[in-house]
Amino acid sequence: MNGNVHALLVGASCYWHSDLSQLPLVKNDLQIMKNALNDGLKIPADNINICGEDGKLIFNDLMNVLSFEYEKSTTDDVFIFYFSGHGHKDVLCLSDVSIRLSELLSVLKCFRSKNIIVMLDSCHSGLFQFNHVDVEKYEKDLEDIIGIGNVIFASSRPEEVSGFDKDVPVSFFTSCIVSAINNIPVKKGRKSLFDIIEHTMLLMNRGNDLGKNTSPSQSPVLKDNLTGTIYFDVEDYRPFETEEYHADHDEYTIVNVKPNHTFQKRYTVEVILKNENVQNDDIKRITKDVANECLYLDIYDGPEAKDIHLEKPADIIWCHFGCDETDITQSNFKYMSTWKKMDDFTDASPIKEDQIIVENNVKMYDVMKTFYEEDEELAKLSNEDILRLADILTKKVLLLKDLYNDVYTDFLNGTIAEDDVFDFIDENQEIIDGIDENFSKIPVRTATQATVDLYGSIISDVSEIFNYYNREKLRDDSLMANTFFINKALNRINESLNELRVAKEKNMVKD
Numbered sequence: 064m065n066g067n068v069h070a071l072l073v074g075a076s077c078y079w080h081s082d083l084s085q086l087p088l089v090k091n092d093l094q095i096m097k098n099a100l101n102d103g104l105k106i107p108a109d110n111i112n113i114c115g116e117d118g119k120l121i122f123n124d125l126m127n128v129l130s131f132e133y134e135k136s137t138t139d140d141v142f143i144f145y146f147s148g149h150g151h152k153d154v155l156c157l158s159d160v161s162i163r164l165s166e167l168l169s170v171l172k173c174f175r176s177k178n179i180i181v182m183l184d185s186c187h188s189g190l191f192q193f194n195h196v197d198v199e200k201y202e203k204d205l206e207d208i209i210g211i212g213n214v215i216f217a218s219s220r221p222e223e224v225s226g227f228d229k230d231v232p233v234s235f236f237t238s239c240i241v242s243a244i245n246n247i248p249v250k251k252g253r254k255s256l257f258d259i260i261e262h263t264m265l266l267m268n269r270g271n272d273l274g275k276n277t278s279p280s281q282s283p284v285l286k287d288n289l290t291g292t293i294y295f296d297v298e299d300y301r302p303f304e305t306e307e308y309h310a311d312h313d314e315y316t317i318v319n320v321k322p323n324h325t326f327q328k329r330y331t332v333e334v335i336l337k338n339e340n341v342q343n344d345d346i347k348r349i350t351k352d353v354a355n356e357c358l359y360l361d362i363y364d365g366p367e368a369k370d371i372h373l374e375k376p377a378d379i380i381w382c383h384f385g386c387d388e389t390d391i392t393q394s395n396f397k398y399m400s401t402w403k404k405m406d407d408f409t410d411a412s413p414i415k416e417d418q419i420i421v422e423n424n425v426k427m428y429d430v431m432k433t434f435y436e437e438d439e440e441l442a443k444l445s446n447e448d449i450l451r452l453a454d455i456l457t458k459k460v461l462l463l464k465d466l467y468n469d470v471y472t473d474f475l476n477g478t479i480a481e482d483d484v485f486d487f488i489d490e491n492q493e494i495i496d497g498i499d500e501n502f503s504k505i506p507v508r509t510a511t512q513a514t515v516d517l518y519g520s521i522i523s524d525v526s527e528i529f530n531y532y533n534r535e536k537l538r539d540d541s542l543m544a545n546t547f548f549i550n551k552a553l554n555r556i557n558e559s560l561n562e563l564r565v566a567k568e569k570n571m572v573k574d
Contacts, residue, residue, distance in 0.1 A: 064105040064296045068141045069176075071132050072096050072111065073125060075148035075158045076118035083149050083156060088227060090118055092147040092184065092237045100143070103244035104254060104295040120148065120157045133174055141293060142176040147234055150185025152221050164191050168215075178210070178293050180256065183217040184236045189284030189476065190221035196288055196465045201458045208458075209564045212289035216240075216260060219281050220477055226278025228270075235276040236283065239266040252300025257292040257557055260285060261550050268543070284476045288469075290461055291560040306362050314338060315349055315384075318391055320357060324368040327378035330357055333391050334384050341398075343423060346384065347416045350400040354380045354414045378404045390432075392507045397428040441504060446511045453518040456502050463491055464525045464556065471549065485534035495529050498522060517563045524552045524559070 074089040093113055100106045114120060114128045136142060149156035153164045164183070168191060171179050193215060200208050218225040218236035228238040243262035247254055267283055270276050308320040319333040332353055341349075358376050363369040384398040385391045399422045402414060444452070470487045473479045502522050505515060531552075532545055 064107075065141075066107060066110070067137075067139050068104070068106045068110060068143065068295065069132060069135065070097075070100050070106060070111045070143035070145065071114065071128060072145045073114040073120055073128075073148075074146065075115055075120035075156060077158050078149065078156065079159055080156070086148060087118070088232050088234065089147045090116070091233045095233055095241050096145055096147075096237060099241040099244040103241075103297070105297045106143075106295075115148075115158075118158075122157050122160045122162065125157065129170060133170075136175040138175050138177055140174075140176040141178040141180065142171075142174055143180045143182070144171060145182045145184075147184040147237060150183070150188050150225075152187045152190040154187075155183070155185060164188070168192070172213075178289075179213040180293070181213070181215045182240065183215070184225060184234045186219060186224040187221050188217035188219055188225065189223070191215060191217070191286075193286040193288075196462070196469055198462065200290075201462045205454050205458055205461075206564050206567045208290045208461075209560045210289070210291045210293060212287060214256065214260075214287040214289060214293075215285070216263075217284040219278070220284055223281050224278050225281055226276045229275050229277060235270060235278065235281060236263075236267070239263045239270065242266055249297055251302070252296055252298050253294040254297050255292045255294050255554075255557065257550075257554060282477065285472055286469075286476075287472075288465070290465055291564075292557040294561065303363075303365050305364050308357075308360060308362060310356065312352075315353075317353065317356070318388070320360060320362055322362050322364045322368065323381075324363065324372055326371070328368075328372040328375055329379040329381075330360065330362070330377055331381045331383060332357055334382055335388065335391065336384050336386055336397070339386050339397075343398075343421045346382075346398045346400055346421045347419045349384075350380075350382045350402060350419045350421070351414050351416050353382050354402045354419075358414070376404065376408070376410070388509050389507055390428075392509055392512050393431070395428060395431045397425055398422065399424060441506050444506060446508055449505060449508060449511050450514060453502070453505055453515050456498050457518045457521055460495065460498050460522045460525045463495060464528070467491075467525075467528065468553070475546070482534075484532075488529055488533045492529055492533070495526050499526050514563070514566050517559050517566060520559045521556055521563070524556045528552050 072093050074093045076086050076089040078085060093116060097108075097111050097113060100111055101108050112128060112132065114125055132142065146155055150164075151161075154161050155164055155167065168181070171181065200211075218234070226235045227233065228235045231238055233241075240259070240263050243259045243266060244254070247258045247262050250258075264283055267281065271280060305322065308317065310317040314337055316335045316337070317332060318335055321331040321333070323329045323331055334349070334353060336349075354377075357380055359374070360377070361369070361373060363372070380402045382400045382402075383391075383394075383396040384400075385396055390396065401420045402418055405418060467487060470479070470484055474481055474484050499522060502519060507515075528549055531548060
């Protein structure tokens with residue numbers, strides 16, 4: 064796994080400068096980082112190169128190994144560079160000489176790798192120049208920018224020193240990263256860089272509060288220009304396949320049965336009525352037939368639900384009725400009904416109409432039907448044009464998201480004030496709202512809806528960030544609570560971007 068990921072771990076334990084103390088624990092840093100990359104991220108051991116394993120990090124040796132790694136780099140690679148040792152502002156201290164961090168970053172920038180991840184564990188390491196969001200890249204196809212970019216994660220702000228972990232003989236920052244790599248949950252067979260960094264920050268905050276760090280205060284510094292995140296495959300994963308169910312009848316068609324299982328077995332059944340002139344009593348009768356048909360279906364959205372509910376009758380069946388496919392796609396339902404299993408239910412007892420509750424939604428249905436009527440010009444768009452329009456709007460909102468992330472990260476890094484974040488939001492709120500409104504006008508087509516929904520979830524989550532955290536709606540929550548909310552939204556965006564990339568590769572549009 065992760066044969067396209069290469070890592071160079073460098074560290075200096077021995078120093079020839081009389082004014083620099085020896086750092087014997089750096090040897091431990093290199094070893095536990097190597098083990099974490101190999102065991103926690105499944106990077107092949109042969110792809111992990113170490114310079115300074117004997118404690119001596121010599122300039123010529125570093126240049127030679129960087130040259131070696133550069134020659135191996137390809138546009139499909141992820142390259143990880145890790146340093147542990149003494150440092151100053153824009154300076155990394157090797158055993159024999161000191162080098163400018165800015166010059167090292169310039170060398171790494173020359174690598175052909177699609178991603179470069181730099182991790183720095185040294186004092187004052189958070190002072191560096193970094194290329195901010197590249198506006199021009201958003202002119203490329205979306206699949207060519209998802210997951211592309213670089214990350215620098217430093218152990219301390221420019222005015223801070225980096226300490227060691229009081230409980231284990233390693234550097235504090237490295238200890239937190241390694242713990243994050245090894246312990247974050249695996250999602251769909253992968254671990255993400257986003258989760259690793261978020262967990263590392265939480266561990267550092269908690270460690271600082273508990274006095275685990277020999278440094279009195281140490282806050283990591285993060286900068287990136289990624290659109291999305293970087294994933295590491297760590298175990299085999301086969302997506303659970305949810306079965307589909309369709310059935311055609313004289314009065315109606317069952318077009319979809321969606322499992323919504325918890326400790327109860329629950330289905331949402333989407334139904335197209337063939338006769339629009341139905342009454343509540345008709346809906347009750349049809350619901351009874353639908354519920355009887357779906358009562359013992361075995362459709363699940365995951366193995367856990369299947370283990371719990373296999374071959375058992377449903378506890379709740381919701382029926383959502385529309386008059387055509389567009390109603391179903393737009394979730395514009397004329398009637399909704401509910402059947403719930405009673406305590407005296409037995410396999411022999413039939414479902415009765417008096418057990419069914421019907422919600423008449425006709426007035427709102429008619430209003431929404433008018434609202435959803437396609438603009439005459441938009442109605443002329445082909446499926447390909449619809450996806451192209453969704454793509455353009457999504458790239459615009461992703462640019463704003465990445466610019467926002469850049470500003471908010473500067474705030475977390477302590478280089479700008481919170482008011483600067485609010486100023487950015489104020490300047491761009493109208494643009495976000497306009498994109499959101501324009502996206503809502505995109506015609507709904509069954510052939511394109513699965514992909515358009517992915518675009519829509521990205522735009523919705525970005526809009527949610529802007530609307531949740533701004534000057535007018537300043538939260539009383541702590542900075543940690545606000546950051547938690549924003550990170551959750553960013554994580555959803557990352558997941559949607561990855562799904563969208565996969566969808567575009569598979570060409571989800573139906574002919």
